[in-house]
Amino acid sequence: MASQYLTPFVVPGYEPPSPDPQTGEVRVKTDEERRDIIWQMKQVRMVQEGMESPVAKAAISGAMGFAIGAFFSLMGSSFTIEDPFQRQQYEGMKTSQKAKVIFADMGKGMWRQGKGFGMVGALYAGTECVIEGFRAKNDIYNSVYAGLVSGAVLARNSGPRAMAFGGLGFAAFSAAIDSYMRRDTPDDD
Known part of the structure; x- marks a missing residue:
């Protein structure tokens, strides 16, 4: 009785035959x-x-x-x-x-x-992908963390203060871009 409400399991390649759209002929693979x-x-x-x-x-x-x-x-x-x-x-x-x-x-x-x-x-x-894999989530924090790490790595030759500001700036920019890309677009149907 309940089996009529379940989705049928079909092995790939063994789907039930369907008619050919041009000839209407039913052919088994x-x-x-x-x-x-x-x-x-x-x-x-x-x-x-x-x-x-x-x-x-x-x-x-x-x-x-x-x-x-x-x-x-x-x-x-x-x-x-x-x-x-x-x-x-x-x-x-x-x-x-x-x-x-x-x-x-x-x-x-x-x-x-x-x-x-x-x-x-x-x-x-690469940093964002590794962080996403480590956290096992896909959200805005991945881009913020990746921006923080990337900005700090890019400014590593200029000292710790530049690393902090570079990381924070890159993280803010990454958050702004990612929040813009993740926004819901209006439905104008």
Whole structure:
């Protein structure tokens, strides 16, 4: 009597046959099709578990931070070309020499700023993921703690006072961003 209210348990690949939407023909899956479905489900699970690991999250954040840092530097260096104080150093140069110097400066700046942004992204994402795994919760405190640790680590060469202020500032910024991202969006149906 109670079994009519329970959700039926179906082994993947052995679902009840459903009609083909185009022909309307009911066809049972073959053993090979069932093996393919199970293999695909295992592959999806492996990819999901890999993307949830702290190493993968830190690597992806580091790469994205490097890209955005390099882009910001590229935009900034394109404005310095028109700087009147910089024009004096290019006087007397041929166009090809000037382009070579400008592109070399752009590349150095892109590498330097990309490296900095990438380090911040990887440090913060890895720290937040480790804290989330340790606490076994997904809430705003993870980002606050990760911001505190990341800010302190980034300011470690400047002394304990700078570490405290860097950690508190990064934690406040992380809390503001995370609370904005977690807000409920209005339903405008």
